Amino acid sequence: MKIYKKVLFYYCFLTALFISISGILSSQNTLQLLSQLIFLPVTLYFSYSILVQLIDKKESPIKDNKVNMSALIVTVVLFLFLLVSRTINIVNNPTKKNDSIKKISKTYSPKPTPSSYIVLKKEFEKDKINVRDSSSTNAKIIGTLENKPYLMVAKKTSWFEIIFDNKINGFVNEKFVEIKQ
Numbered sequence: 252m253k254i255y256k257k258v259l260f261y262y263c264f265l266t267a268l269f270i271s272i273s274g275i276l277s278s279q280n281t282l283q284l285l286s287q288l289i290f291l292p293v294t295l296y297f298s299y300s301i302l303v304q305l306i307d308k309k310e311s312p313i314k315d316n317k318v319n320m321s322a323l324i325v326t327v328v329l330f331l332f333l334l335v336s337r338t339i340n341i342v343n344n345p346t347k348k349n350d351s352i353k354k355i356s357k358t359y360s361p362k363p364t365p366s367s368y369i370v371l372k373k374e375f376e377k378d379k380i381n382v383r384d385s386s387s388t389n390a391k392i393i394g395t396l397e398n399k400p401y402l403m404v405a406k407k408t409s410w411f412e413i414i415f416d417n418k419i420n421g422f423v424n425e426k427f428v429e430i431k432q
Contacts, residue, residue: 260300260301261301262329263297264294264297264300267294268298270294271291275288367402367403368401368402368430368432369402369411369413369428369429369430369431370399370429380428381394382394382395382413382415386408386409386422387422390422393415394421396428401414401415401423404420406425409424409425410425
C-alpha cells in the first residue's frame with residue numbers, strides 16, 4: 252500500500268511541475284501569467300517535500316529506499332507515457348485557426364427568417380436604386396433594384412445585405428427600402 256501513495260505523490264508532483272512550467276511559458280499576457288503563478292506554491296510544496304524525503308531519510312514517511320525508487324520510476328514512466336501519447340495526438344490532429352475564423356466570419360447575425368424580404372419604398376419604385384458589393388456609398392455598384400422582393404440576409408448599420416442576382420449578395424441602403432414579412 253505504501254508504494255501506491257508514493258506513486259500518487261510523485262505523479263502529483265510531476266503534474267504540478269508540468270502545469271506550472273507549461274502555463275508560465277504559454278502565458279500571452281500579464282493576467283494569464285499571474286493566474287499561473289497562483290498554482291506555483293503547489294509545485295513548490297511538492298518539490299520541497301520530495302527534496303526533504305530524498306535528502307533527509309528521517310523526515311520521509313517511507314524509510315525504505317527501494318520503495319521510494321520503485322515509486323519514482325513507475326511514476327516517471329506513467330507520466331512520460333501519458334505526455335508522449337497526448338503530444339502524438341496533438342501532432343496528428345492539429346487545429347486550424349484560420350478555418351474557425353472563416354466559419355465565424357461567414358455566420359450572419361441575426362439569422363433571417365424565410366419571410367424577411369426587402370422591397371423598395373413606394374416613393375422610390377420608379378427610381379434606379381443601386382446595389383453595391385459592400386456596405387458603403389463608395390463600394391462598387393453591382394446592379395440596380397427592381398420592384399420585387401429580395402431575401403434579406405442581414406442588417407449592417409444602415410445597410411441591408413440581400414440576395415441579389417443569382418445568389419450573389421449585395422447591399423442596399425435602408426433609406427430606399429423597407430422590410431416586408
